[in-house]
Amino acid sequence: MDTFRLSPDALAAGYRLEAHERIGSTNARALELAANGESGPLWVVTDDQFSGRGRRGRQWHGPKGNLAASLLITPRTDLGTAATLGFAASIALSDALGRLAPEMGLSLGLDGMDANGAGRTRLELKWPNDVLLSGAKIAGILLESASLRGGAPAVVIGIGVNVVAAPEDVGYPATSLRAVGFQGSAADVLAVLADAWLDAHRIWSGGDGLPQVRRRWLERAAGLDAPVAVRTGGGIVRGRLETIDDDCRLIVRHDDGTVTKVAAGDVHFGAVATERQAGQHGGEN
Template sequence: MGFQLAPTAAAEGFRLEAHDTVSSTNIIALERAREGDQGKLWIVSKRQESGRGRRGRVWVTPEGNLAATLLLIVGRDLKTAATLGFVAGLALADALNAVVPNARIAIAPDGASGECSNRFELKWPNDVLADGAKLSGILLESSMLDNERAALAIGIGVNVVAYPQDVPYPATSLKALGATCDAETLFLALSDAWSDNMRLWNEGRGLDQIRQRWLSRAAGLGGQVAVRVDGNVVRGVFETIDEDCRFVIRDDSGAIQKIAAGDVHFGAVASAGAA
């Protein structure tokens, strides 16, 4: 089966551009916007040669993994548009639950104590974990088109058949988890789940519902965390995400801190120190 949109996505006007190999689905999406594309366009590939992760990191997509980017044309309010990263995480988690059978209780990530009910969890701000290991990364990139409109590329990379070995955090793939799902099947489910969660988001008006759904799948909630912010490390307890989807931590002094951007570490890693 080649890449296909779910009927629900096609009915809502989403379109699909599929490739065998790309440099970067995000790069192509932003190029399409500059060429005049009006958005609601999925760019997908099973191989990506120049993928990017957060903070300029490399994201490797060998043959058989999924690289997918949704291009949307949004208004000037990029702060609200940025919360679509949480929509993307929820959509992917929903898709994974639909295509991976026999989901089971997951051990908390990075050695944290306790268990959780979701095998696929969401790690703030934009990762999806499976049994505590990184399965997917999500990267949002934007580019102003004129005084009123911006292009937003929502990139979603999933380790379907392979995962990186030389990374400083646990990683996994669907194949390593015993799943037989391929990239095409996962994308079909993702395009369907995106439509459901996008309707719930409702141009940002439904953000509180998205936030509550996200928290119900949040990795490390209520546990010890360490967050690296601009070279400094803040340690404490992960309390919630606030109405702006900032990471809320009660630090070791008892003070509440709200973090807009940073790298989060859980459990034993948080206790030992976040490298």
């Protein structure tokens, strides 16, 4: 196992570390600790997770050497506001990856100009919880909530980074830090990520800084003003990805000018998004 560590700044801010040589799920461990009274802030980490958890109950597998990290915190806010911590974590994660491999944060050239003529960086954020590198997933985030003894809410922010390899047979493009020349370890990624989190959490500021978080997220958003298909519990929402609202819900504008606000779902771009199927607005209006 890599020697995981937190920086002096993270330690001074009260963050602690529980590192595992091998574990089924860092999120499951953090939730277990919360149920037993642990309030954090605590990072639970490993570079060998064999039964990881993904969104909507999916399993998440990764080869040894990738980073699985779960941050247990107890924000002094309601769970609705706490759910927006995922967007702060996305900013921290993209900041960390850009610091580790600066070439990943470089702007694309003329071929990467968007409809407004502005360049895009290679690192982009895909709503609600993925980090993409040139369109391929390199990292993801999963938020889960728990209650401490006495009923106080706790949040676990699970973060997975493809450090040495991308998972195979996942049905979407994926890449890794090693594939773009990064020779460091999962421990190196955590050290930078933990510091980037301090900055993002400071901006979020109990939810008061959410407008700034939203603005920074939109500056890195993948697929803005492009065709999108969002698979929700109620069907498929198709249209153009317009923005995220003040509550960080996805705003999809349809051809008839109406909009749908999506609070949860799986986002698809490209050919899947442009297939037209009648009556598939769905979602939350």
